[in-house]
Amino acid sequence: MQKVILITGGSSGIGKSIGEYLQKQGYIVYGTSRTPEKITNSLIPLVALDVRDVVSIKQCINQVIEKEGRLDVLINNAGVGITGPLEEIPMEEIKNNFETNLFGPIETMRAVLPQMRKQKSGLIINITSIAGYMGLPFRSVYSSSKGALELITESLRMEVKQFGIEVTNVAPGDFATDIASRRFHAPVLLNSPYKKVYGQQLATINEHVSGGSDPIEMAQGIAKIIKNGNPNVHYKIGAFMQKFSIVLKRILPDKMYEKMLMNHYKL
Template sequence: MSKVVLITGGSSGIGKSIGEFLHQKGHLVFGTSRNPKNYPESQFQLLELDVKDSVSIDEAVSQVIRAEGRLDVLVNNAGAGITGPIEEIPEEEIKSNFETNFFGPINVIKAVLPQMRKQKSGLIINITSIAGYMGLPYRGIYSASKGALEVLTEAFRMELKPFNIEMTNVAPGDFATNIASGRYHAPLKEDSPYWKTYGKSLELMNEHVDSGSNPNMMAEAVYGVINTKRPKIHYKVGAFMQKFSIVLKRVLPDKVYEKLLMNHYKL
């Protein structure tokens, strides 16, 4: 059955792959972008939306409802990367990242809920990150913002059950997208006490993205969730070792797991 789907951050990367896949499967897809005119060749319609701007959120959601009379699925995908020693990341950049990765998704959810309650049905998929399951060195702010969204979903799900609205997380590992070029990097300064360790970690992070999995894996995963009557709370998508790292965190003593991460990042 064809569904009306809204995907935030649908102009590139994972969001674009999800949108194209769902479009090809016959769903009616609306993506969003801060500048949709820059993507005239999009396979599906792009609406103007900035997750930091509640007015633009409300207008984009209203456009979908006016056009189709319903909204079946929200894929909260828009997000931003951020790296750096926590001590050296400016406070305004930390707040900006949370505005995009945490508060933005909350506001989009709030905008779609009245329509989903009216329909007595709906599905909200929050795209989080495997990084949100652990505090990663020099990615601590990103881990925290995505981890916050993971936990928020657990609470939100229970509040929405009386309205027949489902919510779930899909956490990707490293995928071959342009996220590295768009994320905030704290400057790598030679006079910083973190210069050597941050530099090594930054190189490793970029290598992981460059050699990451095909984002079509995420598209297939989201398609599977949409076709699941009662979705699970958490889904993880990515390379085996990335998903297995979550299992290790659950079973290993904290300091042993910390040592594994430090060895991995050459700290």
């Protein structure tokens, strides 16, 4: 039986690459977009979904289940970036980021669990970030929203094993996508005490994304996880040093690791 897969945020970037790759592997794949009618270059069918809207989430899930009769894999990929000094990021943007990166995935998981329980099988893959393993300067909100999703996944994984449902995290490093153009950037204020250093770091952050790995690596990694009947709790996909930074955080004293990060970001 062909597995039915739903990918949130499947119209661009990593989500689009994953969807197209999995479809070529023979899976039945649906992606989502807030405005699917505006997407003309998608190779996979797109369903309307705004992860900040519970009604939209339920309608999307129900639409896929009604058409296919089941839902085997949910890939929580929809997310947004955000940068800025914590002191200067508008609170409404902080709340929007958590609505998209954390509360949306939680609601989506809650919406698919009844069907997966009924099937006595299912797989949920949450796309987090290597940035979720550490507090990064000027990316405090992004790091914390992704880090929270990592821990939610760990907890949910243990709760639903009894129903034959698997849950796992995949933390990507920097990949060459258009996320930088869609990220919220707190403006570099002329009278800001962070003006010089934040302005420099903003350019560096965008360079890292533009020079990132090919998203096909993520797609191939996700495909391997789907084929694995007993996935790990965590996966990291990206450049060696980005993944190694997580190892260093575990073994180095806190202040030494902090100093290393500050030197890296020239703070």
